[in-house]
Amino acid sequence: MILIIKQEFDQLEVDNLINELVEYSIPHNLVHVYGKTLIHSEASYKDKILALNQSSIIERLVPSGSEYIFASRAFKPEQTIIDVKGIGIGDPNYVNIIAGPCSVENENQLLLTANELRRHNIKFIRGGAHKPRTSPYSFQGLGTKGLQIIREIADDNDLRIITEVIDTTLIDEVCKYADVLQVGSRNMQNYYFLKELAKTDKPILLKRGMYSKVEEWLLAAEYILSSGNAKVILCERGIRTFDNLLRNTMDIAAIPLVKSLSHLPVIADPSHGTGMRNLVTPLAGASIAAGADGVMIEVHPNPELALSDGEQSLYLEQLDSFIQHTSAIAAAVNKKLDTSINYKYNLK
Numbered sequence: 421m422i423l424i425i426k427q428e429f430d431q432l433e434v435d436n437l438i439n440e441l442v443e444y445s446i447p448h449n450l451v452h453v454y455g456k457t458l459i460h461s462e463a464s465y466k467d468k469i470l471a472l473n474q475s476s477i478i479e480r481l482v483p484s485g486s487e488y489i490f491a492s493r494a495f496k497p498e499q500t501i502i503d504v505k506g507i508g509i510g511d512p513n514y515v516n517i518i519a520g521p522c523s524v525e526n527e528n529q530l531l532l533t534a535n536e537l538r539r540h541n542i543k544f545i546r547g548g549a550h551k552p553r554t555s556p557y558s559f560q561g562l563g564t565k566g567l568q569i570i571r572e573i574a575d576d577n578d579l580r581i582i583t584e585v586i587d588t589t590l591i592d593e594v595c596k597y598a599d600v601l602q603v604g605s606r607n608m609q610n611y612y613f614l615k616e617l618a619k620t621d622k623p624i625l626l627k628r629g630m631y632s633k634v635e636e637w638l639l640a641a642e643y644i645l646s647s648g649n650a651k652v653i654l655c656e657r658g659i660r661t662f663d664n665l666l667r668n669t670m671d672i673a674a675i676p677l678v679k680s681l682s683h684l685p686v687i688a689d690p691s692h693g694t695g696m697r698n699l700v701t702p703l704a705g706a707s708i709a710a711g712a713d714g715v716m717i718e719v720h721p722n723p724e725l726a727l728s729d730g731e732q733s734l735y736l737e738q739l740d741s742f743i744q745h746t747s748a749i750a751a752a753v754n755k756k757l758d759t760s761i762n763y764k765y766n767l768k
């Protein structure tokens with residue numbers, strides 16, 4: 421249950437309310453989000469709360485139950501745009517393009533990739549330094565070294581970094597290097613982790629769990645929002661279905677559905693969504709046509725030798741046709757790619 425405090429509250433009155441909650445041992449958590457002050461508590465305490473002396477500063481009580489509140493359009497009708505070093509994610513006029521390897525492997529791989537991204541005026545690079553691999557014997561990522569490589573090369577090329585955090589013990593370290601923290605599909609329902617991540621001020625790209633319903637995905641976003649971090653970007657990356665020809669089934673319908681239910685930006689990841697290189701560009705186009713705010717794809721200078729996800733990574737040379745296709749689809753829905761935003765490279 422959420423208690424929304426009246427806008428014209430007095431800090432002293434909020435403090436008094438909190439003191440009363442403490443005095444009567446009522447569990448609570450104070451949150452400031454989207455310019456509002458809110459307190460969560462448990463629904464079973466409703467009558468006790470309404471009987472408090474300070475209850476008059478409560479504007480309304482919103483039952484939470486299994487529903488998400490902060491993530492909903494009902495709570496915040498206007499689209500959320502998240503500023504990442506001067507580029508908005510979720511801006512209705514633009515489609516964000518995020519590209520890079522699955523894993524950071526070495527400096528040369530990232531240099532070749534960044535050069536190509538820059539040639540296309542791409543603003544965001546992706547690349548994991550800690551990899552959540554299905555097998556413990558697969559490449560697990562370069563760790564700190566990988567973060568250092570991607571940061572240095574991103575700075576030289578004015579790129580913003582999206583990289584995954586796989587565990588609470590790594591949050592502080594990844595925050596030193598990343599511009600956007602990625603929560604992987606396998607961690608979407610790790611609620612303790614989500615609450616810890618929400619303590620940072622970084623934008624969080626929340627991938628959909630591979631077995632998660634749309635509502636569960638929005639509730640995972642709600643964990644982050646209700647813990648005080650309002651900068652959540654949702655990412656559809658395909659779900660497991662009975663089909664076994666593709667790695668996952670890209671749930672294109674989820675894109676306009678989530679856009680109607682939530683104000684949060686929604687991006688699509690057709691690389692993991694399909695697992696097949698030749699399907700990445702068409703599915704990126706389909707996602708944009710369906711209303712995605714951006715697409716994130718894997719690219720690699722030499723996919724045959726990639727240490728992870730080579731079969732779904734575009735060759736760098738394929739970026740030309742990828743950009744051509746996606747910009748045409750974006751134009752058809754009255755948008756431009758963010759690669760059309762001009763800015764000066766901030767070279768060292």
Ligand code: PEP
Nearest residue numbers: 522604605606627657692
């Ligand atoms: C990734 O982006 O490389 C990744 C591991 O994605 P997911 O969590 O969607 O499998």
Ligand code: MN
Nearest residue numbers: 522718728729
């Ligand atoms: Mn990958």
